[in-house]
Amino acid sequence: MDKKNNIEDILSSQELKENPFGVPKGYFDTMKLEVMKKISAMGPMEQEEVEPAAPVTFIAYLKPAISLAAVFAIVFGMGYGVMKITDTYTPETELIGEENVTLTDEEEFISILNITLEDIYTADNHPHEEASGTIILDEEVIEQYLIDSGYPSTAIAQLE
Amino acid sequence: MEDKEILRIYKEEGKHEFAFNLLVDKYSERLYWHIRKLTCSHEDTNDLLQSALIKIWENLPSFREESQLYTWLYRIATNETLTFLRKKRITAMLSLSNYDVALENKLQSDPSFNGDKLQMALHKAILHLPDKQRAVFNLRYFQELKYEEIAEIMETSVGALKASYHHAYKKVKRELEEQFED
Numbered sequence: 001m002d003k004k005n006n007i008e009d010i011l012s013s014q015e016l017k018e019n020p021f022g023v024p025k026g027y028f029d030t031m032k033l034e035v036m037k038k039i040s041a042m043g044p045m046e047q048e049e050v051e052p053a054a055p056v057t058f059i060a061y062l063k064p065a066i067s068l069a070a071v072f073a074i075v076f077g078m079g080y081g082v083m084k085i086t087d088t089y090t091p092e093t094e095l096i097g098e099e100n101v102t103l104t105d106e107e108e109f110i111s112i113l114n115i116t117l118e119d120i121y122t123a124d125n126h127p128h129e130e131a132s133g134t135i136i137l138d139e140e141v142i143e144q145y146l147i148d149s150g151y152p153s154t155a156i157a158q159l160e
Numbered sequence: 161m162e163d164k165e166i167l168r169i170y171k172e173e174g175k176h177e178f179a180f181n182l183l184v185d186k187y188s189e190r191l192y193w194h195i196r197k198l199t200c201s202h203e204d205t206n207d208l209l210q211s212a213l214i215k216i217w218e219n220l221p222s223f224r225e226e227s228q229l230y231t232w233l234y235r236i237a238t239n240e241t242l243t244f245l246r247k248k249r250i251t252a253m254l255s256l257s258n259y260d261v262a263l264e265n266k267l268q269s270d271p272s273f274n275g276d277k278l279q280m281a282l283h284k285a286i287l288h289l290p291d292k293q294r295a296v297f298n299l300r301y302f303q304e305l306k307y308e309e310i311a312e313i314m315e316t317s318v319g320a321l322k323a324s325y326h327h328a329y330k331k332v333k334r335e336l337e338e339q340f341e342d
Contacts, residue, residue: 007340010278010336016278017301018275018279019193020273020280020283021193021196021270021273021274022274028192031188031206031209032181032185032188034210035184035210036177036181038210038214039180039217040177
């Protein structure tokens with residue numbers, strides 16, 4: 001334990017941080033001369049030419065905004081184009097069953113609608129319908145429906 | 161002489177070489193010892209130092225003073241050395257030898273090493289660290305630079321450096337404890 005604490009103390013000491021290496025005598029002077037010779041041999045320094053900044057025009061200032069707007073316009077245009085190509089909705093015609101009916105005016109539309117409804121709810125076609133439009137189903141109808149649906153006759157007999 | 165003064169002289173017409181002379185006088189020794197602790201060889205250090213100084217001369221016109229001058233100088237010297245060590249390791253690997261062993265042998269056989277047994281043990285333990293971590297350890301432990309300064313040199317965050325130095329210190333301490341346990 002003592003040795004470990006000693007190592008900690010030793011590591012913190014300035015003695016251990018002292019430079020243990022040496023250099024040949026006069027090395028740094030010789031090295032400097034060699035470097036300066038090499039630099040002189042390289043020739044005169046080419047100074048970096050700093051071009052004066054170009055004045056910022058109004059167009060240059062707006063350029064980023066215009067570019068962004070153009071990108072949005074292209075993306076929006078492409079999206080709208082795709083929607084147009086794939087879309088089958090035609091606002092001027094409606095499909096009713098298998099027929100295309102062109103609606104001319106409001107009155108004609110209402111007359112068509114009325115015919116259709118009247119056709120569905122006449123007494124001849126639907127004898128069990130009351131005048132108010134409510135459909136009443138009697139036992140015979142229910143029984144016939146169950147038989148037609150394949151319901152077992154024993155089960156039907158139990159229902160009675 | 162202050163770095164700002166050296167840079168001011170450098171910017172004067174016809175004073176580039178004179179200013180560079182001042183810079184070499186002020187920093188060459190510090191850069192030398194920084195490189196030497198990484199390479200463990202005077203010959204390799206001499207080559208790398210000269211190469212770094214020439215790079216500094218070439219790049220001084222474009223030095224924008226965004227960092228301090230001396231951290232910029234250290235950065236060039238450190239990058240030159242780490243590139244050199246990387247190439248040496250690749251060469252050693254291709255010839256199926258171990259560059260760590262080569263470094264240790266260089267240290268042990270260095271005729272200019274004047275330290276005691278403890279210093280030899282310390283430098284050997286430091287050699288066992290990865291190259292970048294070694295550079296961080298040396299800058300902090302021997303040169304006693306601040307973490308912010310080392311961050312400018314190594315282009316790493318202060319947090320990462322603190323963690324790196326802490327681990328390096330623990331590794332070195334553990335190695336010394338194992339060596340001096342008996």
